[in-house]
Amino acid sequence: MKIDKLSEEQLKRKIDLILEKIFIEKDKVQEKLQQLQACTKTIISIKNKRFSEISTEFYILFDIKDLNRTNIGYFMQDFHNLTQIFTNLINEKLNSMVNLDLFSYYKNLSNVQKKIEENIDLSYHDLFKILDKQGRRVVKPGDLLQFLKRLPIDITHHRLREILVKIKREVINMETCLINFQEFKEIMQQLNKQSILLSLTYLGISKQQLFVALLVTVIYLGLVLTFILIGVQALAIPGTFAAIINAILPMIGGFGLNKQSKNKQIRTVNQNTIMESVKKAIKIISEKTI
Incomplete structure (x- = not known):
């Protein structure tokens, strides 16, 4: 958690008061106090990743040479950049997961559209x-x-x-x-x-009417299946099929004769109509009138 600006100033003032009480009436109080104040600021800066604000007093206190000071600054800055890289990678990964969800969603939409085009339920x-x-x-x-x-x-x-x-x-x-x-x-x-x-x-159909219609349909289907089963069992008896054929043949013959007589009557009527038309035409021609 970063230390905000207000809490940072309050922390500095409290540390100053404590240090003043500690070093009161001592030799070189002012110099040591400045060093500790500078180190305190440096620690707060490091905490907030402001590595460029590391004070010179901090390096002097730990007897760090100029070359090492530069290297430490570079190292801290590189470390900060490295942590930022990892943070960016994590954010990119999270964003890619969201994009994967969107890709999966659009893929599902494509499959649904394909089903609609192919008339699939x-x-x-x-x-x-x-x-x-x-x-x-x-x-x-x-x-x-x-x-x-x-x-x-x-x-x-x-x-x-x-x-x-x-x-x-x-x-x-x-x-x-x-x-x-x-x-x-x-x-x-x-x-x-x-x-x-x-x-x-x-449509004007109530639940009761629908129930009655379904019940009647089931009864009719039951009767039809019953007659079919009875008929199959009857055909299994020897001589039944021949008896049925013998009964059907006269009916077919009678139907054929009736149809033939009707055709003869129609043919006779057509011939009479044609003869009458011819006679009328001959009569008109013989009278020479149109």
């Missing part, structure tokens, strides 16, 4: 990936509400809150609440169920 997992932009595997209720309105699914903020309370089984705050994939899936399933019931209501 989207799964709940695909829809959740569209909402989860940061890859945290959770989404906010506000983002989900906007997404549903764009589909479009007409749902209010209050209705979404009711569904979430029912799923989570606890009182929630819509501002801080987060929705995971399983909860998102349950929400979508409930909305699909409500949409189907609402569509049936618009």
Whole structure:
């Protein structure tokens, strides 16, 4: 933690008071006091990584030569730069992780778009990936509400809150609440169920009518399957198939004869019509009138 400017000045004043009391009535008090004050400033400067502010008294106190003073200054500055390099690398790594999340998000969007172009049904997992932009595997209720309105699914903020309370089984705050994939899936399933019931209501079909229609359909299917099974078992009896063929052949023959007689009648009517038309034409020509 860095020492701010105000606390630095306060620290210097307190140290000065302490040193004055220590060195009072001693020889060379003023000189030693200045050295200690300079060293105190140097320590504070090193603490705050201001290596260029190291005082000469600090070097004199530790008997450091001029060449070593320069080397120490360079070393401290290089050390500071090295720590900055590591800090920058860490920040770049964190930024690259954010970029990886964005790359993964856009890749998911591309896959979803490809499914839409190929007329492939989207799964709940695909829809959740569209909402989860940061890859945290959770989404906010506000983002989900906007997404549903764009589909479009007409749902209010209050209705979404009711569904979430029912799923989570606890009182929630819509501002801080987060929705995971399983909860998102349950929400979508409930909305699909409500949409189907609402569509049936618009068509004038109630739940009771739908239940009766399904029941009648099941009964009819049961009867058809029963007759099919009975018929198969009957055909297994020797001579049954031949008897059925013998019964069908007269019906087919009668149908053919009836059809043939009808064709003869139609042909006779057509011939009579043609003969009458020819007679009329001959009569008109013989009278020389048009």
